[in-house]
Amino acid sequence: MKSVLKNRLAWPVIALVALLAVNQIFRGDFLSLRMQDGHLYGSIIDIMRNGAPTILIALGMTLVIASRGIDLSVGAVVAIAGAASCAYIAASPEPASPATAAVAVVIAVVAGLVLGVWNGFLVSTIGVQPIIATLVLMTAGRGIAQLITDGQIVSVTNDSYKAIGAGYLFTLPISILITAVVFILAAVLTRRTALGTLIEAVGINPVASRLAGLRARNIIWIVYIFSAFCAAIAGLMISSNVTAADANNAGLYIEMDAILAVVIGGTSLAGGRYSLVGTVVGAFIIQTLTTTVYTLGIPPEVTLVFKALVVLTVCLLQAPKARNLLRNLKPASPLRTKEKVAV
Amino acid sequence: MSPLSTVAPPTIKKPSAVRTRMRSGARYAPTLATLVLFILMFIVGAGMYPSFLSGQVLLNLFIDNTFLIVLAVGMTFVILTGGIDLSVGAVVALSMMVTATMLQNGWNPGIVILAVLVIGGGLGLLMGLIIQYFDIQPFIVTLAGMFLARGLCYVISLESIPVTDPFFTGMAQARIPLSEELFISPGVLIALVVVGVAFFVLHHTRFGRTVYAIGGNEHSAMLMGLAVKSTKVLVYSVSGLCSAIAGILFSFYSLSGYSLAAQGMELDAIAAVVIGGTLLTGGVGYVLGSVVGVLVLGIVQTFIAYDGTLSSWWTKIVIGGLLLVFILLQRLFTRRTN
Numbered sequence: 001m002k003s004v005l006k007n008r009l010a011w012p013v014i015a016l017v018a019l020l021a022v023n024q025i026f027r028g029d030f031l032s033l034r035m036q037d038g039h040l041y042g043s044i045i046d047i048m049r050n051g052a053p054t055i056l057i058a059l060g061m062t063l064v065i066a067s068r069g070i071d072l073s074v075g076a077v078v079a080i081a082g083a084a085s086c087a088y089i090a091a092s093p094e095p096a097s098p099a100t101a102a103v104a105v106v107i108a109v110v111a112g113l114v115l116g117v118w119n120g121f122l123v124s125t126i127g128v129q130p131i132i133a134t135l136v137l138m139t140a141g142r143g144i145a146q147l148i149t150d151g152q153i154v155s156v157t158n159d160s161y162k163a164i165g166a167g168y169l170f171t172l173p174i175s176i177l178i179t180a181v182v183f184i185l186a187a188v189l190t191r192r193t194a195l196g197t198l199i200e201a202v203g204i205n206p207v208a209s210r211l212a213g214l215r216a217r218n219i220i221w222i223v224y225i226f227s228a229f230c231a232a233i234a235g236l237m238i239s240s241n242v243t244a245a246d247a248n249n250a251g252l253y254i255e256m257d258a259i260l261a262v263v264i265g266g267t268s269l270a271g272g273r274y275s276l277v278g279t280v281v282g283a284f285i286i287q288t289l290t291t292t293v294y295t296l297g298i299p300p301e302v303t304l305v306f307k308a309l310v311v312l313t314v315c316l317l318q319a320p321k322a323r324n325l326l327r328n329l330k331p332a333s334p335l336r337t338k339e340k341v342a343v
Numbered sequence: 344m345s346p347l348s349t350v351a352p353p354t355i356k357k358p359s360a361v362r363t364r365m366r367s368g369a370r371y372a373p374t375l376a377t378l379v380l381f382i383l384m385f386i387v388g389a390g391m392y393p394s395f396l397s398g399q400v401l402l403n404l405f406i407d408n409t410f411l412i413v414l415a416v417g418m419t420f421v422i423l424t425g426g427i428d429l430s431v432g433a434v435v436a437l438s439m440m441v442t443a444t445m446l447q448n449g450w451n452p453g454i455v456i457l458a459v460l461v462i463g464g465g466l467g468l469l470m471g472l473i474i475q476y477f478d479i480q481p482f483i484v485t486l487a488g489m490f491l492a493r494g495l496c497y498v499i500s501l502e503s504i505p506v507t508d509p510f511f512t513g514m515a516q517a518r519i520p521l522s523e524e525l526f527i528s529p530g531v532l533i534a535l536v537v538v539g540v541a542f543f544v545l546h547h548t549r550f551g552r553t554v555y556a557i558g559g560n561e562h563s564a565m566l567m568g569l570a571v572k573s574t575k576v577l578v579y580s581v582s583g584l585c586s587a588i589a590g591i592l593f594s595f596y597s598l599s600g601y602s603l604a605a606q607g608m609e610l611d612a613i614a615a616v617v618i619g620g621t622l623l624t625g626g627v628g629y630v631l632g633s634v635v636g637v638l639v640l641g642i643v644q645t646f647i648a649y650d651g652t653l654s655s656w657w658t659k660i661v662i663g664g665l666l667l668v669f670i671l672l673q674r675l676f677t678r679r680t681n
Contacts, residue, residue: 070482122670126671126674127674128670128671128674129623129624131427131482131623132617132623132670133670135610135613135614135666136663136666136667136670137663138610139610139614139659139662139663139666140659140660140662140663140664140666140667141663142656142659143656143657143658143659143660143663144660146654146656146659147654147656147657147660150654151654151655151656247656256486256489256490259483259486263483269480269482269483270480299498301494301497301498301501302494302497302498303494304490304491304493304494304497305490305491305494305495305498306494307490307494308487308488308489308490308491308494309491311483311486311487311490312473312484312487315477315479315483315484315487316473316477316479321476321477321478
């Protein structure tokens with residue numbers, strides 16, 4: 001038991017299970033799944049489907065934070081990617097054809113990659129602090145998205161495009177499948193190769209890692225490009241789900257949710273260590289929290305207060321000083337039980 | 344002002360001499376660059392639109408941005424210590440909501456204003472204590488503060504609440520004539536008083552010197568025996584208090600409370616501070632620079648309003664672009680001073 005609790009994933013998983021249990025108690029059919037028209041339905045599927053964009057962005061954010069950076073611009077990238085693809089579809093001669101949708105996807109992804117290169121350039125080559133470097137795009141990005149859509153909400157009717165966010169494949173929502181593929185891709189690329197270790201090395205000490213012969217610059221570049229790539233895919237999902245691009249509100253505050261998911265998942269904001277699985281669990285916690293608020297009949301406007309309290313609790317639990325404080329309060333018992341008290 | 348803004352002449356060869364010259368010059372250079380930019384924009388505006396060149400256009404920059412000036416002042420304190428406060432926009436909205444609700448329930452405006460100031464200062468103090476005593480990054484704590492304040496707004500009301508209190512409507516409509524054609528609003532006076540107090544505190548009190556010292560090098564400041572801990576807590580309280588004042592000023596301006604108000608205003612405040620020449624790493628910067636930063640943001644908006652063909656989103660793009668230019672300038676200056 002002790003070794004299980006020692007795992008840094010233990011607490012996020014316990015929190016998630018507790019949240020799911022609360023939901024199951026208040027709504028008996030919460031955990032049940034059913035088949036309908038060959039599609040899988042159920043609250044769990046809903047949570048996964050609604051949480052897919054956040055999970056995607058949080059995956060990119062995890063690697064950025066592991067390199068001791070932060071990417072505030074993801075919400076703006078979501079808006080730009082959605083705006084670019086929808087604007088293309090709306091203006092093309094065949095707005096309903098699958099080929100148009102494919103080109104739109106390519107345009108969105110390329111836009112994301114370009115924005116990622118831009119962020120990476122500011123952080124790695126110019127050496128601007130990550131918060132500030134990405135703040136530029138966060139501020140200007142929504143303006144650019146509005147420029148692309150000309151300030152309008154661009155609606156599209158294209159079944160292939162709609163499938164990205166709202167379609168089903170092998171009984172599962174396509175957005176969940178896309179997220180799963182990106183997760184596996186990220187996990188394999190960073191944990192089965194040296195890349196993950198290199199990112200952590202840069203996060204622990206950029207100078208030392210450079211002196212050790214590491215191309216820290218390229219590593220930083222890679223994580224920002226990956227983050228923007230994830231944000232672009234999430235932008236496609238969000239805009240395709242509502243078949244419209246809303247430059248003002250698409251992905252608003254999603255950077256905050258993503259950072260939250262990363263922190264809850266046990267990745268340190270100080271960089272140097274990360275857990276992709278933890279991030280996914282963290283994103284699920286956030287999405288389930290929102291659902292729980294509805295299940296319990298709490299007015300939805302309280303969700304933000306709820307979130308604030310969760311962030312603070314999680315951060316305090318991770319802070320070494322708070323742990324020491326707890327240890328001093330009850331010197332006799334071992335550390336783990338004290339954390340339990342705090343939870 | 345031009346000799347200072349063009350930093351040191353390239354003829355100086357001795358590295359030590361270069362360094363001292365750069366240091367004294369570089370300290371003011373970003374702020375002066377902003378001031379020059381502001382004057383240039385004003386001249387260009389006057390060239391393009393004849394009605395631009397009037398004292399009232401200049402004064403309107405103050406009248407329309409009182410709240411942003413006060414926010415930028417508070418943010419300057421925080422950024423000078425090397426921190427950041429993302430909660431300010433949400434605290435402005437919360438202050439407006441509290442003001443509107445309390446006034447609606449018939450509270451005395453004086454008590455309402457006092458309550459708002461206590462709430463804002465208290466929230467800031469709370470965040471400062473968590474940042475300092477639990478050693479959590481300002482970024483994440485003030486983010487939680489932002490969620491909390493915004494959430495409390497929603498809890499109070501989702502609808503917009505009008506303010507009909509005679510004192511508040513009086514403040515909204517009052518005009519203080521400066522000459523026959525020129526006037527300002529009482530809010531401008533309040534904002535200028537805040538700027539004056541902040542200037543005095545930063546440059547003539549022990550607290551202010553400690554703020555600069557922490558931004559310069561926190562460890563050295565501690566070794567010098569300065570009150571680093573309490574100062575770091577207090578700057579967040581100052582920022583919270585400024586957000587509350589800004590919220591009241593915004594209430595004067597808009598005469599309503601709305602839970603979605605002031606969204607993204609923290610970005611405007613940070614942008615104004617950065618454009619005003621405060622280094623994001625802390626230790627270098629001026630309150631007056633931040634005021635000029637706000638004026639630059641204001642003149643960008645005035646430009647777009649005057650032009651009439653440019654859409655509102657150009658404001659965001661231009662502010663982002665300006666932010667970028669000034670960050671690059673900062674990089675240039677800090678690289679040289681180091």
